[in-house]
Amino acid sequence: MAFLNSMPSAVTQGIIWGIMAIGVYLTFKILDVADLTVDGSFATGGAVLVVMVTSGQNLYLAMFCAFLAGCLAGLATGIFHTKFGIPAILAGILTQLSLYSINLRIQSDMANIPLSYMKYKYPITLRNITPSMIICAVIAVCLIAILYWFFGTELGHSLRVTGSNQSMARANGINTDTNKIIGIVLSNGIVALSGGILSQYQGFCDVNMGRGAIVIGLAAVIIGDVIFGKIFQNFALKLLATVFGGVIYYIVITVVLNLGMKANDLKLFSALVVAVFLAIPYWRAKIRQRFHKPQNANVSQEKKEAAENA
Amino acid sequence: MLEVKGLYKTFNAGSVNEKKALNGVDLTLNNGDFVTVIGGNGAGKSTLLNMIAGVYPVDSGSISIDGTDVTKLSEHKRAKYLGRVFQDPMMGTAADMWLEENLAVANRRGKFRGFGWSISSGERKQFKEMLAKLDLGLENRLTTKVGLLSGGQRQAVTLLMAVMNNPKLLLLDEHTAALDPKTAANVLALSDRFIEEGNLTALMVTHNMRDAIAHGNRLIMMNEGRIILDVRGEDKKKLTVEELLEEFAKLSGSEFANDRALLAN
Structure with a gap:
């Protein structure tokens, strides 16, 4: 019963982290870059929102500013990566580390700041789970719609090309550095x-609320891809699959917690889940190689697989 | 159309791997010139093309295309003057994007990319007609991922993309080397046709001496980062592979060493 009672909250949290995972999707899937900035920028978003609301600012303005603050964090990583020539993973780690200090500054050196519901009456809250779930779902759908439009434009297209084939992108007049920066900025804004x-x-x-965010984001992206990848071909549906991935992840987490797993073991569990799901496409290919002698039909099948996974 | 002056390029300067790739290259291409480039291993053929395309910065020298000095322009900024086809068929197209999306990307080469739709319905019609010209049945596969096409098909598509909107200069970097002989011949015939139809200026690196003689109106031979032979017009038409090899031995003082060229001839 406790399990069923905790489901709505799991779904809501899943959607919220699913929105974050859309940001991760942009870098990991579209730009083909693993951006670790998100562990920091996720907490930055929280810090900016809470500090602004508690100092009397409008909630929606605060949400917009949280988005902008994330964009700035992404800009730093983007510049580290493209203009400083630092590998993307390391560039993200550098920004993430520096964000820890910055987030503490935003929070006036407090590790966490409460946001009183009684005082500010904001719409998304643990206290009203069902309406919160609906609002989060609406935000996710709106975000997907905006991104669907964006990636259908010439600029969005050039971002996809940058992630797919940089030589081809540059040969066709696309500034790959600028596009990477735009992608990382947008991604961290969403995060x-x-x-x-x-x-x-x-x-x-909380300054630590983003710890491991990248792993949860990747989990959502990969679970969504492995489970829905075959049936969801359209770009908007792929983003939706990512949100579903986040929801599935949180449902699984809630189940294992109810089965008695210690909350402190969650991060270990998350990392292992991601490792296994990352390995699935690799193992699949290996098994196929072992049991089928290489034939032309097979090669084209593998190419197809590779293209789909790419 | 293309003017290369005193071009030098050394890779890994000052290290044990130092490689003088270009050693003072001067080359002027007139409008409509179709120049084939041959040379031994490490002669600097591909480096020359890559320098023109802006893949690497020059050590010294200058490059101008159609009167514009592009020496300092980055690769993507030069792209508006150029159409490029690479040796690796995987390199010229984006595998996980649709055929029509790839073509649309090429169709916007050199143009500002903003918030307009990435493909218009008019373009789709135009792409169909262009693909029909390739005679590979691709005109009905606009929404196929390019990664599912064969190497030859991908190279033909890359060629089509490269000649879109008539570039000032077409750079073909051993673009048939990775294809089987029959497909290579098809792609080469297509290249000839596009160059003729668009009256394009082209620079084609090839490992095949016969192809180098049979195609284009001018042939240059490179060795150790220099152009050692430049044959045009009637003289070029009369060339034979044997003469070329002899000429090479005479000019360079060594045997012509290009693994693929020797295998191919």
């Missing part, structure tokens, strides 16, 4: 926005 949403939902922000 910070979801950090802002989560801090409302849980009623506080």
Whole structure:
């Protein structure tokens, strides 16, 4: 019974982290870059939102500013990566580390700041789970719609080309550096926005709330891809699959917690889940190689697989 | 159309791997010139093309295309003057994007990319007609991922993309080397046709001496980062592979060493 009672909250959290995972999708899937900035920018979003709301600012303005703050964090990583020539993973780690200090500054050196529901009456909260779930779902759908439009434009297209084939992109006049920066900026903006949403939902922000966010984001992206990849071909549906991935992840987490797993073991569990799901496409290919002698039909099948996974 | 002056390029300067790739190259291409480039291993053929395309910065020298000095322009900014086809068929197209999306990307080469739709319905019609010209049945596969096409098909598509909107200069970098002989011949015939139809200026690196003689109106031979032979017009038409090999031995003082060229001839 406790399990069923905790389901709505699991779904809501899943959607919130699913929104974050859309940000991760942009870098990991579209730009083909693993951007670790998100562990920091997620907390930045929460910090900006809570600090602004508690100092009397409008909630929606605060959400927008959380998005912008994430964009700035992404800009730093983008510049580290493209203009400083630092590998993307390391560039993200550098920004993430520096964001820890910056987030503490935003929070006036407090590790966490409560956001009183009684005082501010914000819409997304643990206290009203069902309406919160609907609002989060609406935000996710709106975001997907905007991104669907964006990636249908010439600029969005050039981002996809940059992630797919840089030589071809440059040969066709696309500035790959600029496009990478745009992608990382946008991604971290979305991540910070979801950090802002989560801090409302849980009623506080915390400098450590983003720890492991990249792993959860990747989990959502990969679970969504492995489970829905075959049937969801359209770009908007792929983003939706990512949100579903986040929801499935949180349902699984809630189940294992109810089965008696210690909350402190969650991060270990998350990392292992991601490792296994990352390995599935690799193992699949290996098994196929072992059991089928290489034939032309097979080669084309593998190419197809590779193209789909790419 | 193309003017290369005193071009030098050394890779890994000052290290044990130092490689003088270009050693003072001067080359002027007139409008409509179709120049084939041959040379031994490491002669600098591909480096020359890559330098023109802006893949690497020059050590010294200058490059101008159609009167514009592009020496300092980055690769993507030069792209508006150029159409490029690479040796690796995987390199010229984006595998996980649709055929029509790839063509649309090429159709916007050199243009500002903003918030307009990435493909218009008019373009789709135009792409169909263009693909029909390739005679590979691709005109009905606009929404196929390019990664599902064969190497030859991909190279033909890359060629089509490269000649879109008539570039000032077409750079073909051993673009048939990775294809089987029959497909290579098809792609080469297509290249000839596009160059003729668009009256394009082209620079084609090839490992096949026969192809180098049979195609284009001018042939240059490179060795150790320099152009050592430049044959045009009637003289070029009369060339034979044997003469070329002899000429090479005479000019360079060594045997012509290009693994693929020797295998191919």
